[in-house]
Structure formats: structure tokens, C-alpha cells
Amino acid sequence: MKSFFKIFLAAFLALVVFCIVGFFFFAGIMGSALSKSVPVVAEKSVLEIDLSKTFEERPVTDFQTVVASESLDEKPSFYDVIRLIEKAKHDENISGILLKANGNANGFANSDEIRNALLDFKRSKKFIISYADMMSQKAYSLANISDKIYVSPKGYFEWIGFGVNYMFLKGTLDKLEIKPQIFYAGKFKSATEPLRVEEMTDANRLQTSVWLNDIYNDFLIKTSEVRKIDTATLHQLANDGTIKTPQDAVAHKLIDGVKYNDELQDEIKSRLKVGADKKINFISIEKYGSANKDLSGDGDNIALIYATGSIVDGKGDADNIGSENYVDLLRKARLDKSIKAIVVRVNSGGGSALASENIWREMLLAKKQNLMVSFGDVAASGGYYISAAADSIFASKNTITGSIGVFGVVPDMSTFLRISWVLRSMV
Incomplete structure (x- = not known):
């Protein structure tokens, strides 16, 4: 028993010392950072x-x-x-x-x-x-x-030119005897393809070729303008691996x-x-x-709401678009008489259909408050759906958007789990 208490007290003391040293270490770092004044932008x-x-x-x-x-x-x-x-x-x-x-x-x-x-x-x-x-x-x-x-x-x-790679899992799932039951609407709704086919469908190949070539052509045109090289030459340099x-x-x-x-x-x-x-x-x-902390301008108040990440039910967190939180944000903005317009910055590939519907409803109500949407890199599926109620939608030339459709996946694991149980029984 004495040996146990000796070991316990030694371990406890080591933990206390570690916590104290860690506290002062991080306090020193944070204190050093806080003690520094606002950075000065020197001449030149x-x-x-x-x-x-x-x-x-x-x-x-x-x-x-x-x-x-x-x-x-x-x-x-x-x-x-x-x-x-x-x-x-x-x-x-x-x-x-x-x-x-x-x-x-x-x-x-x-x-x-x-x-x-x-x-x-x-x-x-x-x-x-x-x-x-x-x-x-x-x-x-x-x-x-x-x-x-x-x-x-x-x-x-x-x-070397632009390209994309897609991973297909159907062959692996077949070997494991996992059967994903997939329901989808729209032949261009390709999100479920990795689970249901072993290579790209013609519809997915078409849509991928269109958006990829659009971005690549834009890249070549802009390079041509600033470097004074014609696009045909730029394209050939990539094709030939020069x-x-x-x-x-x-x-x-x-x-x-x-x-x-x-x-x-x-x-x-x-x-x-x-x-x-x-x-x-x-x-x-x-x-x-x-x-330069203060970058705000003068004039009327405009509410800027960031809708970034997957659309999810409930409150969500900082990395996604929780329907409850965004309904509250939109409602507060549209009921605030000091706000003259609402801008929603959307960068989302979609998510929950129900959450998207709830946010869309509040967007529709906010339309009375001069509602505008700005698209970032992606505004697809639910990301586009929630934006459809706006007065105006603005997108970059290279924004990937569209893909309106729905799908659901219900995995059938019965055979896989039965095989797993048999193997465990044999062991």
C-alpha cells in the first residue's frame, strides 16, 4: 500500500508541476503577444x-x-x-x-x-x-x-493542363457485400456515382468536361492577355509537355x-x-x-451573412450552415429597421433538403429587405436552392453552381454483418 501511495503521489506531483510549467509557458507566449503594440507599417x-x-x-x-x-x-x-x-x-x-x-x-x-x-x-x-x-x-x-x-x-x-480525379467505391463495396440502396432524381446528380457505378456516367462526364474546360479556357485567355502569348500556343505547350x-x-x-x-x-x-x-x-x-482593423466604410448599414459549408439541420457550428442559426440570423436582419439591405455570401455544395427548405423560407421573407446573394467558389444543390429567393444573385465567372436534384442513400449491411459475425464465431 505504501508503494502505491508513493507512486500515486509522485505521479500527482509530476502532473501538478507539468500544469504549472505549461501555464506559465503559454501565459508567457500570450503575454508577449498581447504586450506588442499594433504593428506599424514602416516606410517602403x-x-x-x-x-x-x-x-x-x-x-x-x-x-x-x-x-x-x-x-x-x-x-x-x-x-x-x-x-x-x-x-x-x-x-x-x-x-x-x-x-x-x-x-x-x-x-x-x-x-x-x-x-x-x-x-x-x-x-x-x-x-x-x-x-x-x-x-x-x-x-x-x-x-x-x-x-x-x-x-x-x-x-x-x-x-500540364487541368484535370480532375474521381474515386469509385462500388467494386470494393461489392467485394464486401455492402449494398447501398440509392434513390436520386436528375441524371446530372452525380454525388452518388462513386457508390453505384464503377466509372463516370456519360452525364457526369459531360458536366465535368463543361465546367473544367470553362475554367481552363478562362485560365488560358487571362494568361494570354498578360503574357502576350496566344491561347493556341499555351494549349499546345501543355499538350506536348514542353x-x-x-x-x-x-x-x-x-x-x-x-x-x-x-x-x-x-x-x-x-x-x-x-x-x-x-x-x-x-x-x-x-x-x-x-x-488596419477598421475597414468599414460610411453610409447605410448592410447585413453581411456568411453561408459557408454543408447545410445541416439544427444549430450547426462554425464549419457548416445550421438551419436554426441561419433562420435566426436572417430574421434578426430583416426585422432590424436600421439595416437597409442584406447580403448573403454563399459558398456551399448543399446538404440537408429540409434545412435548405427552412433557410429558403426565411430568405423569401427577407426579400422585402433588399436581399442579394454573392456566390463564392461553389453554390450547388442546396447552396443554390437557398439563394433562389434573392432579389439578385451575383456569381464569379468560375463559380461552380447548379446541380439541382435530390438523393438518398440507405446502406444494406445485412450480408456484410452476417459474414463478420460468422468470422468472429470461427475465431
Whole structure:
């Protein structure tokens, strides 16, 4: 018994010490972050935007970022990124923008809006430079508007055309003797295809080809406009697999050169007209957001409601569209006499039919309050359904929308479970 208590007390003491040390560790980090004043945008600063980060419709505070950088700078929302780029256009302390273009984690529609904001920024005559070790096509779709585009000499530049991959599970389910009973309406309602067929149906192949070719053609046209290369040549370069290295991309005028990071910094210093031994004042879009918290304008009050994620019954959470929460939000907005209009930003592939119906009803009632809908990357199925009641719907050229239909899946697991029970009995 004495041995037990010794072990128990030692373990308890270790736990207490660990909690105390952990508390002071995190308190120190948070205190350090809180003690820092609002970031100051120094003269000749360069706004740095990392395209590999996802800019969510709502602002997000990333705890890992807080720990790593000892900063409470929250990642700006997608809409704030647009407004911060516009702010930088008129900010005398911002001399240019550096796009870190190793990848692009944002959808094609939202990327298009960021691209338009960058094009508007260029009217200020300030520079935009893009740099990457490995530049994807999706990152290039934004980077191609830059004054200069550079890739590391030993890096990679992607130019292979667009494609999609679908996974089909029917063969595996057949082997397991799991029988999904599927009910659906509409031949273009392809969400259940992975469970009921072993390859794409003609209807799904048609709709996928249409939206994929639309996005790819838009990419080629925009690249052609800024790089002064005809679309037929751009298309052929991808079909032939001509671009294998960054040097190939330079030779075909897709990018402006190959540079190491130190050479990139030398060019930026030259543009800023600072000494070679001076440090460049890079300011991330996160810190720039912290320095410019108030981005609101003047005029009438407009309610902005974000409808992002799957549509679900009940209250939902921050990652989806709960019908109860959104009905309440819409109702409060339409009953508030100080609000002159309601804008709903929809980025959803749909979800529950009943939840969509309840939100649609409240949208219909809110129509009396000047109701407008803005589509993000996706507004399909229920995402389109809830929007149909609006006065006006605005979509990006690359928004994927449509797919009105319904489906239900009731899995028949009887044979699979019987086999599993027999195997366990044999063991």
C-alpha cells in the first residue's frame, strides 16, 4: 500500500508541476503577444501574400500561428484580403507586393476576385513580384499578373493542363457485400456515382468536361492577355509537355527569370532604392490586417451573412450552415429597421433538403429587405436552392453552381454483418 501511495503521489506531483510549467509557458507566449503594440507599417514596406494559405470567408485565429510567431494576428477573411489589397493601393508606406506562389489553396472563383484586386492595385504603379520554389498552375493563375515572375533555378514550374480525379467505391463495396440502396432524381446528380457505378456516367462526364474546360479556357485567355502569348500556343505547350523546367518556362515567356531568394531580395532592394546591406520591411497580410482593423466604410448599414459549408439541420457550428442559426440570423436582419439591405455570401455544395427548405423560407421573407446573394467558389444543390429567393444573385465567372436534384442513400449491411459475425464465431 505504501508503494502505491508513493507512486500515486509522485505521479500527482509530476502532473501538478507539468500544469504549472505549461501555464506559465503559454501565459508567457500570450503575454508577449498581447504586450506588442499594433504593428506599424514602416516606410517602403512590401506587402507579402502567401497564396498557399486558405483565406476563409470568415476570419480565423490559428492557435499554432500564435505559438509559432508569438502574435495574435488573425488570418484575414477572404473579403478582408480584398479590402486590404485595396487599402495597400493607397497606402504611401506600401511600395509593392510580393506574392509567395508555391501553391494556391483558394478556389478558382475566390482566386479570380483576388486577381482582380491585384490588377486594380497595379493602377497605383506600385510593383507586384511573384516568387516560388515550385509554382503550380493554380498559383500561376494569380501570379501571371505580376510585373515579374521568378522561380528558383532548381525548382519546378507546372504547365500540364487541368484535370480532375474521381474515386469509385462500388467494386470494393461489392467485394464486401455492402449494398447501398440509392434513390436520386436528375441524371446530372452525380454525388452518388462513386457508390453505384464503377466509372463516370456519360452525364457526369459531360458536366465535368463543361465546367473544367470553362475554367481552363478562362485560365488560358487571362494568361494570354498578360503574357502576350496566344491561347493556341499555351494549349499546345501543355499538350506536348514542353515545359519541364523553370528554364523552359523562361524560354517560352511564361515567367521572367530564374532566381535564388537572395537574388530576388536584391531586385526588390533595387526597386525600393535601399542599400544592399539594408533589411527589407516585409509585412505579411496578417500583420497588415492587424494594423488596419477598421475597414468599414460610411453610409447605410448592410447585413453581411456568411453561408459557408454543408447545410445541416439544427444549430450547426462554425464549419457548416445550421438551419436554426441561419433562420435566426436572417430574421434578426430583416426585422432590424436600421439595416437597409442584406447580403448573403454563399459558398456551399448543399446538404440537408429540409434545412435548405427552412433557410429558403426565411430568405423569401427577407426579400422585402433588399436581399442579394454573392456566390463564392461553389453554390450547388442546396447552396443554390437557398439563394433562389434573392432579389439578385451575383456569381464569379468560375463559380461552380447548379446541380439541382435530390438523393438518398440507405446502406444494406445485412450480408456484410452476417459474414463478420460468422468470422468472429470461427475465431
